Amino acid sequence: MIPRQAVTKAVAQLLATTTGKPVGQLTVPINPATGQAYPPPYTLLYPLDHTTDDETLGDAHRTAISVYQATLVSGPDPSRPGSHGTVEQVEWLTDKARSAVARAANGAPGYLHPLTIPGATCYRREATEVGATSDPNDAIISYVIRFRFYLDSAA
Template identity: 40%
Template sequence: MIERRLVTEALRMLLETATGKPCGTGALPLTAGKPAEPPYSVIRSLPLTLDGAPFSDLHEDAGTQYQVECVARSHAQAEWLADRARTAVLGRNTAGQWLNPLTLPGWSCYGRGLALDAGPEDDPSAVIVSYVIRFQLDWTPAG
């Protein structure tokens, strides 16, 4: 059985490293113990699906979905961070390999897809722009 918390942490680290901006898990990220200033991203776990072997079998495939909220001070900044997040998760090199591997002991991420790209939502009263993206990650036991 895939450990969801490990997938969440691997994706959080991938986004933070590849975008160069803080990423929180379900909440505003902290930088040096203080709330991060925009731009930053927040990931949220969405439904988990299992496919293949019976639930009691440890060799089933798993599909995880995550929502990434890119938070910024301007429309352009939100789109910039969303572009970096999409490239971080979905980007491939000329050989077809992922630019940023998602590593999880005992599991291989064989598929990545864009489930939703909702675009930016400006909130002039809050001086914050939020851009929502959802990713589907497909996993199979390694080896």
């Protein structure tokens, strides 16, 4: 069986690597050095479905399909009073996050960015863009991508 917690940690690390920005699991990411929330831009990661049944008679739960929602958040610059999130900033962040499913260059096998899950390998990745939202009251603009990862036990 592929543990969900290991997958979530790996997906959070993958998005932090591809965007270069902090990722919070279910909540705004916290800076461990200060104990305070990071200002935008950042990503909020929400675990959705985690299916472990491969629908075969001899199913040993060796496979899993994990689905995550990534909400990419653009916001005001804390050093500039009156600033707000921008479409350009959230689209830049979204493009970076989408590279989590990008294939390796020049037709090489595999993916551009590794997804390292102890005891499991990811053989297929998908991204579905759900769309953008905004809240003019707090100057936040966000964009949502749903990621689907197809996994197989390495053991």
